[in-house]
Amino acid sequence: MEKLSGASKVWRFLLNIFTLGLLFFLIVSFHLTQEVMPAAGYGEEELVVVIPQGASSAEVAEILQEEGLVRNQLAFRLYTNYMGYAPRLQAGKYQLSPGMTLKEIVDKLAQGEVMVDYVRVTIPEGLHKEQVAQRLENYDVTTAESFLGCAREESFDFWFLQEREIDNSLEGYLFPDTYQIKIEWEDKEIIELLLKRFDEVFNDSFQERVEELGLTVHEVVTLASIIEREARVKEEQPLISAVFHRRLEKDILLQSCATVQYALGEVKPVLTYQDLEVESPYNTYINYGLPPGPIASPGKEALEASLYPADTEYLYFVLKGDGSGEHYFSKTLEEHLKYQRKANQERLEREN
Numbered sequence: 001m002e003k004l005s006g007a008s009k010v011w012r013f014l015l016n017i018f019t020l021g022l023l024f025f026l027i028v029s030f031h032l033t034q035e036v037m038p039a040a041g042y043g044e045e046e047l048v049v050v051i052p053q054g055a056s057s058a059e060v061a062e063i064l065q066e067e068g069l070v071r072n073q074l075a076f077r078l079y080t081n082y083m084g085y086a087p088r089l090q091a092g093k094y095q096l097s098p099g100m101t102l103k104e105i106v107d108k109l110a111q112g113e114v115m116v117d118y119v120r121v122t123i124p125e126g127l128h129k130e131q132v133a134q135r136l137e138n139y140d141v142t143t144a145e146s147f148l149g150c151a152r153e154e155s156f157d158f159w160f161l162q163e164r165e166i167d168n169s170l171e172g173y174l175f176p177d178t179y180q181i182k183i184e185w186e187d188k189e190i191i192e193l194l195l196k197r198f199d200e201v202f203n204d205s206f207q208e209r210v211e212e213l214g215l216t217v218h219e220v221v222t223l224a225s226i227i228e229r230e231a232r233v234k235e236e237q238p239l240i241s242a243v244f245h246r247r248l249e250k251d252i253l254l255q256s257c258a259t260v261q262y263a264l265g266e267v268k269p270v271l272t273y274q275d276l277e278v279e280s281p282y283n284t285y286i287n288y289g290l291p292p293g294p295i296a297s298p299g300k301e302a303l304e305a306s307l308y309p310a311d312t313e314y315l316y317f318v319l320k321g322d323g324s325g326e327h328y329f330s331k332t333l334e335e336h337l338k339y340q341r342k343a344n345q346e347r348l349e350r351e352n
Helices: 006-036 057-066 073-082 102-111 129-138 144-153 187-201 204-213 217-230 234-249 257-264 300-307 333-351
Strands: 047-051 092-096 118-122 178-182 316-319 327-330
Touching: 047 057, 057 073, 073 102, 092 102, 129 144, 144 187, 178 187, 204 217, 204 300, 217 234, 217 257, 217 300, 234 300, 234 316, 234 327, 316 333, 327 333
Parallel strands: none
Antiparallel strands: 047 092, 118 178, 316 327
16 A cells, blocks of 8 residues: 655645534534524414424424425434434424524424413303303313313312302302413313402402301302392492392392293293292292302402492382393382383383
8 A cells, every 4th residue: 555645644634624624614504504594484374383202303304394394304303413402302282483493493392382272261240150161162172061060070179169058069150251271171170260260359358348248158159140140230230239138138039030040041031920930949039038059150340249239228120121231229119110110111112
């Protein structure tokens, strides 16, 4: 074998140095290019990409290239291996955009910044538990049957549930509000979210007021649910509350149409005399005092009205017939009957 001269050795050494320097330059250039160059133009619509459990960096690269998120698989694999990200790529559902640089995409995958699928659900005041369940089903976070089954069969450790006369009913405590609910949540997690919100709203000052009134929390919630269903105009809630408080004090039948509708299991525009005689502990036309539990989920304002009734001597109210949703309030039966006739006349005039 021909021996290399001293000059040749120097040139070969210099060539190796140059080659290594060029390689280093290319790697650095590649690294910088991938950091600043997205696969497509900025402002591209975000895509949902699922990285399966146990996927290799090569499999991840293939998925990303198919979605148009990286320029080519080899670039992705070189980059993740060179930067030490390859073993750190995590499975999950990601929201990525072709406008992101390779570094931004890899950082997300390495840090496990997966999508959290939430659904924004609004539960209005005054719904009973079946309606709450149906609303959740409408939002595709559960089924009404599954939700009600969980509410009936599972136990929930909240202080305010201890006084219930019907242990397996959460009626009245599924607090109406707007919630962010995870798609993958079980029914119990959803129910606990609603119950926790009730716990937050029914604070220490509310509990102190309950004691001042000489009532139980369950009685206050029950009364609030009736107020919620009877009052079509929020401003009238304290007045309606005052009527019911005075009737309870005087041991007069509450005669709430809302409780009869709950007993019937349907909301009828006009109740018949036969309806008013339905046999049920919830029928306040035949049973004195409050029913055994709430008839709907009261909101914060209805709870406040239940705790702080208006200072009036009203004993009666009747819905006006003018479509306003307001009521006529009166102190005597004679005055009440007069307002009933007036409301009926208003209703007839509207129909004609």
